[in-house]
């Protein structure tokens with residue numbers, strides 16, 4: 361909770377209203393994924409814990425959406441929580457994601473072959489349940505995480521979905537799961553409180569189809585999604601940083617995401633993210649290409665990002681990915697990282713999620 365309060369202090373938000381989001385898994389079993397632990401939103405205890413975070417964010421005059429996400433084949437069957445749940449790791453088909461390294465599981469295994477999901481509607485129901493709990497916790501809306509090679513993305517992508525039933529094969533069938541989840545979220549929240557995030561160019565977690573297939577798949581998916589008139593569609597640009605090299609080649613399919621897919625989006629606000637500079641973001645907004653841009657890594661490494669942008673200061677602090685999560689994950693021996701404000705220093709203890717010092 362303190363982490364959110366601290367990250368949303370006015371010097372970060374520039375004293376303006378801003379939207380934060382956080383990730384919650386609707387699935388009892390899926391606490392682990394290769395990058396970090398994900399928090400859950402499948403029990404009333406979670407709801408009580410989330411309330412503290414949501415209240416802390418609201419106290420700062422900000423809004424917060426709960427990003428609902430199921431990891432599918434990139435969770436790990438040997439993770440303690442997965443074993444305790446008694447559930448297998450599911451994917452659309454028994455196709456393993458290449459790569460991955462679960463550093464905190466003995467032997468640091470890579471991804472495992474998932475069990476094909478027998479009835480996708482049982483996960484649709486879990487998403488709906490998570491949406492109800494997000495409402496109980498006081499969130500302002502939900503964002504469907506359809507990116508990063510997690511379960512929705514795995515169903516959309518023909519390289520991870522080889523099903524021959526109504527959930528695989530044709531474009532309509534591969535998109536069915538994601539669209540049913542969108543519908544379930546809209547049932548709970550109304551379309552104006554539901555957003556979605558997509559990464560057609562793939563890459564991360566062994567995702568990506570040939571360009572022609574990518575375009576027709578996402579044109580259909582986004583056209584159908586747009587019929588709900590969602591609050592926003594966040595089109596994530598191709599990011600080389602998260603695109604692994606597999607068999608000597610980049611795995612993703614780089615293309616101009618905004619130019620290609622924004623014509624499909626007529627009833628929702630278009631947002632974007634992915635390696636934007638402030639100048640680029642400003643020109644995309646003023647040219648009417650997008651309504652807004654999110655910053656991720658620059659925001660982590662510049663506690664005063666909004667002010668720096670406002671006053672034209674350089675974003676000159678190199679982010680250190682070793683500190684993005686914490687030592688629990690076997691990166692560096694300390695969860696602390698010093699990021700300099702333009703006028704003072706803020707030491708962020710990521711391990712304990714506390715602001716440690718702030719001196720002028």
Ligand SMILES: Cc1cc2nc3c(=O)[nH]c(=O)nc-3n(C[C@H](O)[C@H](O)[C@H](O)COP(=O)(O)O)c2cc1C
Pocket residue numbers: 382383427505507557596599633634635636654655656657658684685
């Ligand atoms: C530490 C860290 C955690 C992230 N967690 C999430 C997440 O929970 N959900 C999500 O959709 N994206 C997540 N991302 C991806 C970012 O939202 C963003 O898309 C990515 O960093 C690229 O944008 P940027 O160039 O502005 O950083 C995360 C990125 C980082 C560095």
